[in-house]
Amino acid sequence: MEKNNESLHILRHSTSHILAQAVQSLFPQAKLAIGPSIENGFYYDFDLTDGHAFSEDDLVKIQDKMIEIVKQNLTFEQYLIEDVEVKISEFKSQGEIYKAELLEEHKNDNPTLYLTKDKSGNFLFNDLCAGPHVPNTTYIKAFKLLKVAGAYWRGDEKNKMLQRIYATAFWTKDDLKAHLDFLEEAEKRDHRKLGTQLDLFSIREEVGGGLVLWHPNLATVREEIENYWRCEHRKRGYQIVNTPHIAKSHLWDISGHTSHYRDNMYFIQDEDQEYVLKPMNCPFHILIYQANRYSYRSLPLRLAELGTVYRNERSGALAGLSRVKGFTQDDAHIFCTPEQLIDEINAIIDFVSDTLSMFGMTFDVELSTRPESYVGTIDNWDKAEEGLKKALDVKGMKYEINEGDGAFYGPKIDFKLKDAIGRTWQGATIQLDFNLPERFGIKYQDSDGQLKTPIMLHRVIFGSMERFMGILIEHYAGSFPTWLAPTQVCIVPISNEKHTDFAQKVYEKLNAEGIRVKLDDRSESMNYKIREALQDKKIPYVAVIGDKEIEANAVAIRARGKGQIGVFAIDEFIVKLAQEIKSKGHEVIG
RNA sequence: GCCGGUGUAGCUCAACGGUAGAGCAACGGUUUUGUAAACCGUAGGUUGUAGGUUCGAUUCCUAUCACCGGCUCCA
Structure with missing residues (x-):
């Protein structure tokens, strides 16, 4: 069997069968749901009908049992279900209601069972499965059970909550170890850990979950990013506005928020x-549009705002900076004519792509279509979805379609950013909206003299400042490039007595x-200060000053992660540092 | 909201029925350093919060708040 990425899925899926076999052997009351291979591993969902919850200890026992099963050198054999109805009732009588439900669904697809068989030809375990599998368990050499989690049957919260065991498997022990090392490394990059370590932000119980206190260090990073954001928006023809945090409910009745959000x-x-404490900025921007008359010549109108919004989230949904209740969107609304639409969408796609590539980030694109709860006509929705598709096709961008995941007022293009652990987060999004302009009755005068309803685009580049900072912290593992670093240079005099004046x-x-810049004139050793500045605080540069430097009017520079890089005349260091800061991420010094 | 887990000093953790202990940080002192942790000392906690069980609770139980891993939902 060739050991490539595709076959790795087969290996993992086969290992998930062994997991199920082990669980049923240790917990006969466990009923099987599904056990697919996923990115980086696999899982299996079980219904432990007696209310027992898998513990950490159980995972160890199950893992041991799996090793035992694998050692028996079992073969995987496919078996065609001849009489589906008989098998369904058999599943039902065994209490395997989930398998019965699945078989019922696939009854016309020539459903098969996979059996594990020992050397004497005894069938030890069977599972409804289309396959394929590895031929036998000798292929299963490196796997690890990782965690237990609750998961609804078929992902629907109306259904019973099952217990999911997450695990991973690789062809070799080395590959497995490499992956476990990666997970460990990713944990160190977790923005919540770094947030405490680098004194970036805190979330306090006294304030409430999902409400972020930005400490000076992270506020500095944000300030730099916001400055860049403002500058870039002006360059690209946006006008920056500000709007209130609350508005009468009636405004949200007009927009449809009170009924759909x-x-x-x-x-x-x-x-x-x-x-209402604003959950979105769009109604305000529409009102700003309404304050003036527009013609097709004066459109598009691009209004941007770093607008802080508040959304009540379900309690279990909050996570560090990635998912909060109060956040600042780098929001903009573009009002345009149908003729201008594709160009506007393309300009936003360029804006997003230019910005993210400046940070060296990769992203996936999704197109999300009409959700169950929506405003407007199907005709408008179809037009809007077509418009977004056309823009993506013109750009030649690859994208997945995410059915039913659009905003209530329009479909959207989502840009998914990956965090350190490989979780994806929605960052930038472009939403096409025919509906809110109609609801607010905004108009422009077209070339034929007629008053027409403009099209509105909602868009964010970073998504929210909070989430983007979370991703950024993990992306840089806390070592911000010089332009963003809260402290850019730490000056360390070798001897306080002799060198502090010059320092x-x-x-x-x-x-x-x-x-x-910071001057560290504490009564500590030079080594201590250097270590603290470079390793703990992740400051890009330490400037050491002693007799020789005073003599030469210079600084000895040590760079984060690089060690000593040389002695620079002070003016030369300043020039290079300024260049590096201006370059936004490109290293100049060294 | 749901399933499971966890809340002990600023941070990272220990003690687990007999009224809490370490390292780092902080503070005081000594040291004045030539390139990634000098030395000595001091102080710091109603063990998330509120009830309950017990002679006695950080430890057991209940509720609640928050966090963590997921599910659902989302920027």
């Missing part, structure tokens, strides 16, 4: 007037140039 909204009662002058000089 209610569960996510916070309401504020003020005497007999009800207000102070260097500090003032760098500070006057707008460089984020």
